Amino acid sequence: MTISTSACAVCGGNDWLELPPPHSDRSVRSDGAVLGHPMRKAQCSACALVQAMSLADTEALTILYTDEYDLYNSRPSSEQFVTGRYTALAQAIASSIAPYRPSRVLEVGCGNGSALKAVQSLWPDAFCIGVEPVVTAVKAAQAAGINVHQGMIGGVLPPAIARETYDVIYSIHVIEHTEDPAAFLRGLKALLSPHGRLIITCPNARAPNLEIVRSDHQYSMTPYHLGALTRKAGLIPLRSTLCPGGGEDLDYEHNQLLVACLPDKSDHVAAQMPLPGYLQEANRLQLLGARCKYFHDFSTLDATLQARLDGHKRLVCFGTGGWASILAGYAPGVWERVQACVIDGGSDGAFFGKRILAYDALKEMNPDGVIVGVNPATQPMIAQRLEQAGYPTIRWDDLIAM
Numbered sequence: 233m234t235i236s237t238s239a240c241a242v243c244g245g246n247d248w249l250e251l252p253p254p255h256s257d258r259s260v261r262s263d264g265a266v267l268g269h270p271m272r273k274a275q276c277s278a279c280a281l282v283q284a285m286s287l288a289d290t291e292a293l294t295i296l297y298t299d300e301y302d303l304y305n306s307r308p309s310s311e312q313f314v315t316g317r318y319t320a321l322a323q324a325i326a327s328s329i330a331p332y333r334p335s336r337v338l339e340v341g342c343g344n345g346s347a348l349k350a351v352q353s354l355w356p357d358a359f360c361i362g363v364e365p366v367v368t369a370v371k372a373a374q375a376a377g378i379n380v381h382q383g384m385i386g387g388v389l390p391p392a393i394a395r396e397t398y399d400v401i402y403s404i405h406v407i408e409h410t411e412d413p414a415a416f417l418r419g420l421k422a423l424l425s426p427h428g429r430l431i432i433t434c435p436n437a438r439a440p441n442l443e444i445v446r447s448d449h450q451y452s453m454t455p456y457h458l459g460a461l462t463r464k465a466g467l468i469p470l471r472s473t474l475c476p477g478g479g480e481d482l483d484y485e486h487n488q489l490l491v492a493c494l495p496d497k498s499d500h501v502a503a504q505m506p507l508p509g510y511l512q513e514a515n516r517l518q519l520l521g522a523r524c525k526y527f528h529d530f531s532t533l534d535a536t537l538q539a540r541l542d543g544h545k546r547l548v549c550f551g552t553g554g555w556a557s558i559l560a561g562y563a564p565g566v567w568e569r570v571q572a573c574v575i576d577g578g579s580d581g582a583f584f585g586k587r588i589l590a591y592d593a594l595k596e597m598n599p600d601g602v603i604v605g606v607n608p609a610t611q612p613m614i615a616q617r618l619e620q621a622g623y624p625t626i627r628w629d630d631l632i633a634m
């Protein structure tokens with residue numbers, strides 16, 4: 233269906249191809265929160281950017297990211313995963329500009345400072361500072377002795393950040409959440425020192441993947457789109473690579489990193505670049521088909537997976553990560569039947585209304601089915617382990633494209 237919404241943030245086009253919502257009355261945010269309204273996104277027919285049909289504006293985003301968003305506190309036993317992820321990201325950031333060694337570094341949207349801490353250890357002589365809107369994350373960073381201040385680009389920036397410039401500014405998986413990505417990049421540009429480097433990471437939308445069903449991702453960008461937005465902001469893209477993402481396996485394939493710099497006075501920054509081969513018309517239509525199928529897979533997940541449950545009385549979900557929250561959000565009928573969640577290690581907390589048990593407690597519970605609530609790519613491995621321990625498993629990696 234062709235619908236009209238605001239103009240495409242990349243090409244300015246106004247011809248939109250709507251994607252079917254993954255659920256008719258709910259959606260899931262990237263921090264795992266389940267929202268009581270459907271997600272509506274569309275693909276630009278001219279350049280294949282995916283954009284939310286109604287964009288949350290800066291005021292709404294300020295409220296969301298100051299008080300509500302809870303990526304940094306909601307995941308039980310996530311420390312190990314977070315440490316591995318941010319170490320990999322810090323290395324990707326440092327090596328993207330090696331052998332350059334900055335003296336002043338700013339992270340924008342730094343969360344609880346995990347990446348900033350890892351970056352500081354790679355560049356021990358650099359002055360490192362971060363800015364983050366989420367109040368609880370800022371407090372956690374400060375309590376850990378990390379130099380983080382509360383604020384956001386496009387909103388109010390604390391003086392400690394705004395009065396200086398930086399020779400490296402980086403931002404990890406933030407741009408896809410913004411109201412206007414080119415304006416966000418202009419905000420970063422204003423803080424960049426003359427020979428500085430700007431490094432942006434975000435999901436890579438060349439193939440549909442989990443990020444596209446996150447309702448707070450207002451944009452899904454291929455490397456072309458990120459480069460075009462960078463030029464639109466008056467910056468010169470220098471390098472584009474894959475990079476670690478948010479999955480347990482770091483998921484390089486579905487995440488991208490871009491390095492940019494300020495133009496020399498003589499440089500002319502062309503705002504529009506020709507579309508690459510992978511976004512020529514036939515490929516845009518192919519991508520549209522793949523995206524529609526991906527959303528459709530989510531819309532049928534609940535019913536299909538329920539059909540796999542066969543009178544189960546003691547059903548357990550293995551996992552409390554991003555994919556388990558996808559189950560809770562997009563397969564509510566299945567989730568209702570889950571008695572508890574189980575994870576390696578242990579926790580006495582709860583996850584979407586379900587008790588969290590340590591793996592060792594499974595024996596006592598004697599489940600008649602364990603839903604493998606992890607990344608489809610790792611479901612076969614986890615299922616094999618559970619089956620070998622004598623627990624019957626329910627997988628769904630055949631239902632969601634990888």
Ligand SMILES: [Zn+2]
Pocket residue numbers: 240241242243244245276277278279280281
């Ligand atoms: Zn477009």
